[in-house]
Amino acid sequence: NAGVTQTPKFRVLKTGQSMTLLCAQDMNHEYMYWYRQDPGMGLRLIHYSVGEGTTAKGEVPDGYNVSRLKKQNFLLGLESAAPSQTSVYFCASSYGLDRFRAVEYFGPGTRLTVT
Amino acid sequence: ELKVEQNPLFLSMQEGKNYTIYCNYSTTSDRLYWYRQDPGKSLESLFVLLSNGAVKQEGRLMASLDTKARLSTLHITAAVHDLSATYFCAVPFMYSGGGADGLTFGKGTHLIIQP
Secondary structure, eight states: OOOEEEEOSEEEEOTTOOEEEEEEESSOOSEEEEEEEETTTEEEEEEEESSTTOOEEOSSOTTOEEEOSSTTEEEEEESSOOGGGOEEEEEEEESOTTSTTOOOEEOOOEEEEEO | OOOEEEEOSEEEEETTOOEEEEEEESSOOSOEEEEEEOTTSOEEEEEEEOSTTOEEEETTEEEEEETTTTEEEEEEOSOOGGGOEEEEEEEEEEOTTTSSEEEEEOOOEEEEEEO
């Protein structure tokens, strides 16, 4: 049981390049989330999904796209990377926070630098 | 818009001392989460507080929730070095169009416990 895994762990991009971050979970969770963490800012929700084939915007969605083609995977895409997207990206999954005692489980993070 | 404020943001304390971290939030919620993050690591769930007056304890940490005051506290008793970490509180928030909650995090309290 690996929990939540993220690929890659580190990446350096040049401005304008594109990339996809992959999140996978093996807990059969319905809900998956992408957050970014910046120094002194806490974590901010980018996009989330409440089930296969669904996605929704969070607090800071601009410049990112997501897809949830399979229940266990949630992809975060950057079409044209900008230095402002330099951050640590965390994926999380849960049964849904509206469920009693539901908790979000976080992946190990992806450290992205855009130069 | 939900705002979650933690204080202090930085705390240096000596082993054996007691201290409290405060988490205020701006809109009604009957749930609140506390997470711990070690440097360079992911987030680990500490407590889920599910109702007004809820109190949870784990070792030297105790968390409480007052939904009427929109306030949660994380109390540290007789601190030890191993508790050095960044502590985040988070409150569920319904982002429009998604049909479900994501978490809105405070900026975190960076706690250093010195011998």
